[in-house]
Amino acid sequence: MKVILTNDIKNLGKKNDLVEVSDGYARNFLFPKKLAIEANNSNLNTLNYHKEMERQAHIEKIEEFQKIANNLRGKEIIINTKLGNNGKLFGTITSKDICNKINSKFNLNIDKKKISFEQVKSLGNYPISIKLCTEVSVNMILKVISE
The missing domain is CATH 3.40.5.10 (Ribosomal protein L9, N-terminal domain)
Structure with missing residues (x-):
């Protein structure tokens, strides 16, 4: 049957x-x-x-x-941070920091678990990847500058 x-x-x-x-x-x-x-x-x-x-x-x-991906593609996210004595970052930059910046700048609601990036240890530009859903992901640039 x-x-x-x-x-x-x-x-x-x-x-x-x-x-x-x-x-x-x-x-x-x-x-x-x-x-x-x-x-x-x-x-x-x-x-x-x-x-x-x-x-x-x-x-x-x-x-x-x-x-949303077309709107975000190639855009820069700028994060200001403090530097230690040796020129390294004071503290770390987390996916939560990046998520808050993206959500406030672009008026979105992206989960921090969807953001992947390499560990940030110094000033400069870093690629970040955001997986919006299983079929759609977008690459952006994280720019870390000192305060």
Whole structure:
């Protein structure tokens, strides 16, 4: 019997998957626990409609992230910091510092975990990478100057 899963089921499939199971398993376990519905024409049409809506929403989200990436690409983020006696930085520059600067400068809400960069030990320019989503990332320049 073909069924459409309404929840993720280990060793069987994920939500909205169309799977083939035995009649007894479907009637005695999946249907009573509302883990699956029968794969008739009506339910298949509904499933296809929902998958298409999810796909469209995903495409729109990626296009939105592409616009943000085009706005950020190649831009400079300037961070002022104090220097120690030997010309090295006093303290460290964290992804939180960079995130706060980007969010305030460009009026965005980017998570600090999405920012990757090499460790900053002295003044200068450093490349940073921001992963907006799985398909879209953007490179920027971090400019560290002394106060």
